[in-house]
Amino acid sequence: MNHDVLINLADARQRHRGPGVPSPCVSVCQMDPCSGLCRGCWRSIDEIAGWGALSDEARLQIWSRIEDRQR
DSSP: OOOSOOOOHHHHHHHOOSSSOOOOOOSOOOBOTTTOBBTTTOOBHHHHHHGGGOOHHHHHHHHHHHHHHTO
16 A cells, blocks of 8 residues: 555644544545545545544544554
8 A cells, every 4th residue: 555644643642732532634635546545644535524523432443443554
């Protein structure tokens, strides 16, 4: 999988000033046709579309998947 950006929750938390779980978005919004994942945030289109309505627990589960995908 050829993604341009590696991301992690710890770094996102340092940049995030508000409450709750920070978004993984890094403003590199391009879907990889082979993997079906965003090249910037490593999320699927369904994970991106649903992010705003998710609980913090569900967002943390997505972050865990994102970090696993980068290995």
